[in-house]
Amino acid sequence: MANSSECNATALLSAEAGQIRSGNLPLGIVMALGAGFALAASMVTQRYALAYPESLVPVLCLRVPRWLLWLGGLGLYVVANTLKVAAFNLGPLSVLSSVFMTLLIWNLALSRLLLREAVDLPKVAGSAIVFVGAVTCTVGSPSDVPTQFSPDEFLALILAPLGCLLFLLFFALISTSICAIVWLEQAYPVTQAVRAAAASGVFKRSPTCDALASEGAGSSSARVKGATHKPAPPCGSATRAACDGVASAGAPQRREEEAHAAKAAEAADASLAGVQNVSVLPLPPLWLERIMAVAYPASLGIDEAFADLLIKGWSSMLLVCNSKCASCERWDVVYSTMVLWVFVAHISSLWWMPVVFRRFETTVALPIEYGAVNAASVMSGLLFYNEARYMAAWQVALQLIGCVLILLGIVVGRSRASAFRCDIL
Secondary structure: OOOHHHHHHHHHHHHHHHHHHOOOOOHHHHHHHHHHHHHHHHHHHHHHHHHOOOOOOEEOEEOOOOOOOOHOOOOOOHHHHHHHHHHOOOOOOOHHHHHOOHHHHHHHHHOOOOOOOOOHHHHHHHHHHHHHHHHHHHOOOOOOOOOOOOOHHHHHHHHHHHHHHHHHHHHHHHHHHHHHHHHHHHHHHOOHHHHHHHHHHOOOOOOHHHHHHOOOOOHHHHOOOOOOOOOOOOOOHHHHHHHHHHOOOHHHHHHHHHHHHHHHHHHHHHHEEEEEEHHHOOOOOOOHHHHHHHHHHHHHHHHHHHHHHHHHHHHHHHHOOOEEEEEEEEOOHHHHHHHHHHHHHHHHHHHHHHHHHHHOOOHHHHHHHHHHHHHHHHHHHHOOOOHHHOHHHHHHHHHHHHHHHHHHHHHHHHHOOHHHHHHOO
């Protein structure tokens, strides 16, 4: 009898907790914004570490090993995902994942300030449209979406027709993408010579490069043979941005930067010394480059959206199972979901992400990656977690319109994208 009374009291507390969680949506939005900033900083750091042509990378007027700086960026990624997980348990997945998409705006600013990546009108317009799309999704927020599930409830979601279809679709897309990227990276690796050529200016935007971009699907040998090697300092030096802020004296700092740029150019020349003609570099055909520029980050985004679906599931199941009155006989569901999440999440952070950001600039890859994350997360919320059941028709419409606007922003941001070797490396 006492146990029944205790469970009734717990049920009342759970109902009140549900109302509190609903009232905590503004906190979830703030945490999602913070997670977006941390993730953008993580990607910029990893891109800088992976793309720099030397093994010792300058940071804050120091030089650190490439792997150490990459690990620092990975640490920021862990912080970002911790904030994101906490935020996603404070409201509907479809809304908070869209707010998290403002990381594209943070990325645009950080990439320009720290990496000196080009920021043109299409990129700015695309980011603005993405932000409007995220706000549109937020306006369509439902008020009473459940955020905790027992193992039996989560298993029922997986076995439901739409949930099972979405689950299998994610799994098939991720498996196919992994196989394709492994093959492409073996056929067209980003070697030290390719990295040095990118840093030295061989692939930078030029009349030759524009002519290559207009040739279509010719062989890489025919398109690159006419390129001339014009040494230039590597674009995107975080050291320059940091030192500019610390040393305002001017001339001594500029001399130090010029000396470093000359050294980097010499290192690039040394890496290219054995390459008599850049046509021997392992470069894919132009048509394949255009597909890779979209498929690499988009498939990574789908993988991350699947990881979000799984982590929301096992974290909510743990909360339910740790309550006093919950009956959790299906711990196998909890542990299986956690194991699958570990595989999906770690393959993206430890292998997939470095592959993407070694090859593509953050202002190119990140909008596509997280456009895919958002679209897949909205579908996860609406179809897998049945959040559409708790929405009015106008709310569902706003969710879908916001998703379309985000994808439109990605298309606008890519409107001036050119060949991989001209505009991305």
